[in-house]
Amino acid sequence: xxxxxxxxxxxxxxxxxxxxxxxxxxxxxxxxxxxxxxxxxxxxxxxxxxxxxxxxxxxxxxxxxxxxxxxxxxxxxxxxxxxxxxxxxxxxxxxxxxxxxxxxxxxxxxxxxxxxxxxxxxxxxxxxxxxxxxxxxxxxxxxxxxxxxxxx
Numbered sequence: 001x002x003x004x005x006x007x008x009x010x011x012x013x014x015x016x017x018x019x020x021x022x023x024x025x026x027x028x029x030x031x032x033x034x035x036x037x038x039x040x041x042x043x044x045x046x047x048x049x050x051x052x053x054x055x056x057x058x059x060x061x062x063x064x065x066x067x068x069x070x071x072x073x074x075x076x077x078x079x080x081x082x083x084x085x086x087x088x089x090x091x092x093x094x095x096x097x098x099x100x101x102x103x104x105x106x107x108x109x110x111x112x113x114x115x116x117x118x119x120x121x122x123x124x125x126x127x128x129x130x131x132x133x134x135x136x137x138x139x140x141x142x143x144x145x146x147x148x149x150x151x152x
Contacts, residue, residue, distance in 0.1 A: 070144025095138035107133035
């Protein structure tokens with residue numbers, strides 16, 4: 001009653017291949033199910049192939065969170081006329097300004113954020129022109145506290 005037998009080398013080999021085949025069948029079935037789930041016909045023709053990579057859409061609402069590990073996201077896309085909110089989730093203050101570094105000021109709309117105490121948040125001025133703006137932290141010049149806003 002209830003004897004446990006050890007499998008011989010040949011039996012182990014067969015058990016291994018049965019598991020492999022079963023695993024392959026299950027994986028294939030899941031792949032087919034995933035492909036067919038989203039392919040229902042809506043009656044309208046599908047769009048043709050794209051001519052290049054699709055750029056990421058603007059984030060809504062555009063927010064940059066500052067933490068001890070840096071600014072996140074490091075690059076953000078925003079619509080022309082939009083604003084970006086900076087939130088200081090760090091225990092240290094940060095002083096956000098436009099431009100890649102203190103010696104190269106640019107994008108004065110970002111300067112509206114200015115000094116942020118821990119827990120504080122503030123928006124940029126409206127970003128009126130399609131362009132790319134870098135920003136940095138006057139308080140901490142580490143590269144993790146720099147970023148880029150792409151205005152489209």
